[in-house]
Amino acid sequence: MRDTLLDCCGLDWSAISPAIFGALFQSIMDAKARRNLGAHYTSEENILKLIKPLFLDDLWSEFERVRNNRNRLFDFHKRLRTLTFLDPACGCGNFLVISYRELRKLELEIDWEAVLPRERCTYILGNPPFGGSKLLSDKQRVEMRAVVGRIPNGGNLDYVAAWYVLAARYMKGVPIRAALVSTNSITQGEQPGILWSWLLGQGVKIAFAHRTFQWSNEARGVAAVHCVIVGFGYGEPVKRTIFDYDDIRGEPHAVAASNINPYLVDAPDITLPSRQRPICDVPEIGIGNKPIDDGNYLFTTEEREAFVSREPRAAGYFRPWVGADELINGYRRWCLYLRDASPVELRAMPEVLRRVEAVKAFRAASKSEPTQKLARVPTRFHVENIPRDRILVVPRHSSERRRVVPMGYFGPDTVVGDACLCIADAMPYHFGVLSSTMHNAWIRYTCGRLESRYRYSKDIVYNNFPWPAQPTDAQRHKIEGAAQGVLDARAAYPAASLADLYDPLTMPPNLVKAHQALDAAVDSAYGRKTFKSDAERVAFLFELYRKYTTLLPAPARARGRVSRRRGAPGT
Numbered sequence: 071m072r073d074t075l076l077d078c079c080g081l082d083w084s085a086i087s088p089a090i091f092g093a094l095f096q097s098i099m100d101a102k103a104r105r106n107l108g109a110h111y112t113s114e115e116n117i118l119k120l121i122k123p124l125f126l127d128d129l130w131s132e133f134e135r136v137r138n139n140r141n142r143l144f145d146f147h148k149r150l151r152t153l154t155f156l157d158p159a160c161g162c163g164n165f166l167v168i169s170y171r172e173l174r175k176l177e178l179e180i181d182w183e184a185v186l187p188r189e190r191c192t193y194i195l196g197n198p199p200f201g202g203s204k205l206l207s208d209k210q211r212v213e214m215r216a217v218v219g220r221i222p223n224g225g226n227l228d229y230v231a232a233w234y235v236l237a238a239r240y241m242k243g244v245p246i247r248a249a250l251v252s253t254n255s256i257t258q259g260e261q262p263g264i265l266w267s268w269l270l271g272q273g274v275k276i277a278f279a280h281r282t283f284q285w286s287n288e289a290r291g292v293a294a295v296h297c298v299i300v301g302f303g304y305g306e307p308v309k310r311t312i313f314d315y316d317d318i319r320g321e322p323h324a325v326a327a328s329n330i331n332p333y334l335v336d337a338p339d340i341t342l343p344s345r346q347r348p349i350c351d352v353p354e355i356g357i358g359n360k361p362i363d364d365g366n367y368l369f370t371t372e373e374r375e376a377f378v379s380r381e382p383r384a385a386g387y388f389r390p391w392v393g394a395d396e397l398i399n400g401y402r403r404w405c406l407y408l409r410d411a412s413p414v415e416l417r418a419m420p421e422v423l424r425r426v427e428a429v430k431a432f433r434a435a436s437k438s439e440p441t442q443k444l445a446r447v448p449t450r451f452h453v454e455n456i457p458r459d460r461i462l463v464v465p466r467h468s469s470e471r472r473r474v475v476p477m478g479y480f481g482p483d484t485v486v487g488d489a490c491l492c493i494a495d496a497m498p499y500h501f502g503v504l505s506s507t508m509h510n511a512w513i514r515y516t517c518g519r520l521e522s523r524y525r526y527s528k529d530i531v532y533n534n535f536p537w538p539a540q541p542t543d544a545q546r547h548k549i550e551g552a553a554q555g556v557l558d559a560r561a562a563y564p565a566a567s568l569a570d571l572y573d574p575l576t577m578p579p580n581l582v583k584a585h586q587a588l589d590a591a592v593d594s595a596y597g598r599k600t601f602k603s604d605a606e607r608v609a610f611l612f613e614l615y616r617k618y619t620t621l622l623p624a625p626a627r628a629r630g631r632v633s634r635r636r637g638a639p640g641t
Contacts (some may be wrong), residue, residue, distance in 0.1 A: 087114055117168045125153075126172055133176060143184045150177060182240050194237050194248035200295065201229035202255070223264045228255050231265045234302075238272050241304060247277070249301035254282045257298055257334050259518025260530055263341040266332035269302075270339050276300060276330040277307035284318045296522050298334065312336060314605065333515050335605055337612035342516060345533035349618055353495040355464070355532045358393070358486035359405075360453035362441055364432040366425045367406040374404045381421035387411060390480075393487035394465035398476055400567030405485040408449040409456075416449070455492060457482055462496035464504070465489065468524045474510050474585065475524060476568035477501065479557075491528055499546050502553030503537060505585070506592035511604040512611055536614040538595035545595040552588035559584040 118126075129150075136142035150173060157165045182188075201210065203226050210229060217232040218224030230252045237248045255261055280299040296318065310330050313322035327336035347354060361367050368391060369377060378385045384406065391405035406425065408416070416423060426448045433445035444452055460479050463486055468475045479501070486492045493500065503509055512535055518525040526532075538545070559581040560571055570576055593599060596614075601607045 114164070114168055117165055118172075121165075121169055121172065126176075129173075129176055133179065137179075137181070140181075140184060143180060147177070147180055147184055182236065188240055188244045188246065191240075191244070191246050194241070194246060195250070196233075197251040198230045198233040200253045203228050221264065221268045223260075227261060227264055228253060231256055231261065234265060234269060234300075237302075238269055238274050242272070243304075245303075245305075247301065247303040249278075249299060251285075251297055251299050254296050254298045255519065257300075257332060258516065259525065259527065260344055261518075262332035263343050263530070267341045270332070270341070273304050274302050275305065275307055276302050276310070276332075276334075278311045278313070279330050279334045280313040280322060281315055281334050282318055283315050283322070296519070300334075310336075312605075331612065333608070333612075335515060335608050335612060337609040338616055340612055340616055342530055342534040342615075344529040346529065348533045348535070349615070350535070350537040352500060352537055353493050355491050355493050355528050356455050357453055357528065358463075358488045358490045358492055359451050359455055360488040361405075361429075362433060362436075362444060362452045363429045366428045366432070367408075369404045369406065371402060371404065377421065381419050383415070383419050384422050387422070390484045391487060392463060392480060392484055393489035394467055395489070396487075397463055397465050397478055397490060398468065398567065398569050400569070407485055409451075409454065411449065453488060455486065457492070457494040459494065461486065462493040462501055462504075464491045464493070464526055466491060466526050467520055468526070470514075470519075470522045470524060471574060472572045473507070473574070474505060474572055475513060475526060476572050477505060478568065491526065491532070498550040498553040502549040502556075502588055503592055503595075505553065505556060505588060507585075507589045507604075508592050508596065508607055508611070509535060511607040514604060515608045534615065536611050536618055538592070539614070539618075541595040545591070548591040549588070549595060552584070552591040555584040556581070556588055 132146060136146050153173070155166060155169050157163070206214065206229060214225070214227065214229065214232055217235050218227055221227075221235070230250070233250055234252075234256070237250070240246070241248060256265055278301040280297075282296050282298055285295040285297045299313075310327040312325045312327050312330060312334060314325055315322050325336075329336060329338065331337045331339050332341055369388070374388055378388070387406055387408055388404045389407045391403045393403075396403055406422065408422070408426070411422075416426065430445050430448035433441050433448065436442055441452070444450070460481050461484075462477055463480055464477050465475065466489055479496075480486065496504075513524055513526060513531055516534070517527060517531050541549070559578065560568075562580065563571060563578060571578065571581055590599075593601070596610070598610065601610070
């Protein structure tokens with residue numbers, strides 16, 4: 071019993087309804103005694119039926135009337151403290167516990183300043199709730215709109231961002247300092263461009279920061295969440311410190327910084343906007359093909375062979391299909407690609423027509439209006455991107471264990487899925503720079519994450535990346551030769567997948583050496599020979615980014631497009 075009680079004390083009870091105690095209370099009583107006493111616990115649903123009309127509805131109505139009047143709100147808050155409740159038939163206490171919980175919900179709606187006037191506050195600290203922008207409840211979305219609704223694209227912010235906004239408003243004009251534990255999403259991907267652009271515009275500065283570490287506590291079953299800690303306030307901090315982690319599960323070491331930007335880098339206060347085109351004169355990158363077919367057009371090799379045995383005429387309409395998983399793990403799937411099939415040819419293939427009919431029905435049943443419209447042309451994809459020459463394929467998601475996001479070339483007959491991005495005109499020079507440590511450091515600091523995996527993006531990562539400025543012909547040729555060296559080193563292991571080749575434990579020595587040569591060539595094109603860390607590389611790239619974008623005329627900055635000779639920054 072003691073061990074069980076200790077286990078219960080270590081459990082996070084916040085997600086468990088108080089009504090569970092009533093169920094426990096009732097279930098452990100002797101059945102005869104329970105009948106004699108009439109000891110049947112009341113469910114939470116039925117308790118709410120009673121307390122809402124008794125007092126809760128009136129309190130919420132009063133709160134809505136006074137919430138914008140500071141003095142009346144303060145008096146309302148004081149009155150909440152005086153309310154007293156009696157349950158004379160109290161058994162397990164469900165009525166009292168749930169009444170208390172509902173009052174606390176009401177109390178938490180009160181503005182921070184009504185609870186503590188800002189002039190009396192010195193520090194704000196805590197661990198606000200985490201929740202991705204796409205996973206919020208309807209109530210949470212209403213709350214977010216009330217807090218960040220006037221911030222451009224605020225609807226894309228994670229739940230924790232609201233605490234930063236509320237803190238910044240509360241701290242305005244008074245010497246309060248704040249520090250919050252947060253998911254690392256607010257320092258990666260599109261979120262810094264939304265949240266921190268607004269915060270920096272208010273005058274907020276970061277004083278210290280813990281870069282990504284793995285959250286843990288003493289409770290059992292705690293989720294593996296990747297967090298940051300950001301300390302901030304108004305005005306210039308006396309000193310700035312970045313706490314870096316060589317091992318996200320280990321201890322940090324402190325590094326003095328001259329500035330800490332929203333990506334937690336010692337670099338200028340820059341946020342990366344979502345751009346439609348690259349800031350440098352490089353090939354544009356696009357999303358792969360998106361069938362929206364409920365799997366009807368995708369086949370394993372075995373399924374394709376079985377299908378062709380039943381429908382031989384369909385053989386010529388199959389193309390190799392590559393998504394992120396196929397690219398990285400080295401297996402093949404096939405796509406039934408019917409864009410060029412004539413009505414006569416389709417009607418001659420009844421097995422194919424059954425697939426087309428299934429796709430049409432799937433799209434027509436969708437809740438999405440664009441998908442419903444797509445049902446009118448069931449042989450076409452929602453997104454079609456078929457290049458005329460070979461393409462460089464970039465997986466949109468890749469393990470954080472790899473130091474390099476593996477990319478690969480494919481012929482024009484391959485259909486690239488939307489789990490990948492593709493570059494139609496990528497030369498060995500482009501492959502080399504994108505496969506270098508310089509670009510991969512940029513990825514690690516600026517990309518979004520899926521759990522802890524890298525989420526490579528077109529608009530944030532690729533289009534904002536500062537390429538080498540005006541590399542000489544000799545520098546370009548050196549990068550091209552080193553890039554070919556990487557491809558040759560891979561080709562020496564035809565049975566190995568990219569997952570095998572880039573696993574930190576199994577990466578072949580000759581491939582390691584080829585990447586070292588590539589890094590030296592790329593760094594030289596940037597005018598540098600050595601960098602001490604990824605953070606130093608990214609700080610260098612942010613400085614370069616500021617130079618490139620500052621030199622652009624205003625209309626080009628707005629479009630995210632530069633007109634210049636190949637590989638050079640705008641002038």
